[in-house]
Amino acid sequence: MDPRISQILEALLRHLQREGLLELRPGALPEVLAARLHGAIRSRAGAMAQFGATVSAALIADPDVIELYADDRAIAGCLSELDPPGPAPRG
Numbered sequence: 001m002d003p004r005i006s007q008i009l010e011a012l013l014r015h016l017q018r019e020g021l022l023e024l025r026p027g028a029l030p031e032v033l034a035a036r037l038h039g040a041i042r043s044r045a046g047a048m049a050q051f052g053a054t055v056s057a058a059l060i061a062d063p064d065v066i067e068l069y070a071d072d073r074a075i076a077g078c079l080s081e082l083d084p085p086g087p088a089p090r091g
Helices: 004-018 030-043 051-061 072-081
Strands: 022-024 065-068
Touching (some): 030 051, 051 065, 051 072
């Protein structure tokens, strides 16, 4: 899977927090949560086709999440508001 996915997920989490759509437990780190979300996406067939649903289900199940105030559609829509990551590393 593209390594930029973790960067995108971390940016998405920070965006959701800024917009008041995601409340994390005190001391929770968005980059750690992003890594867990990346694992959830990798383990679920068709996850990228249902990105919003996959991310919301993983967030709801995560112990660091106190509350998620966004639905699947809102999560998917937030992607368009993010700055795209740099190009994928060549190798």
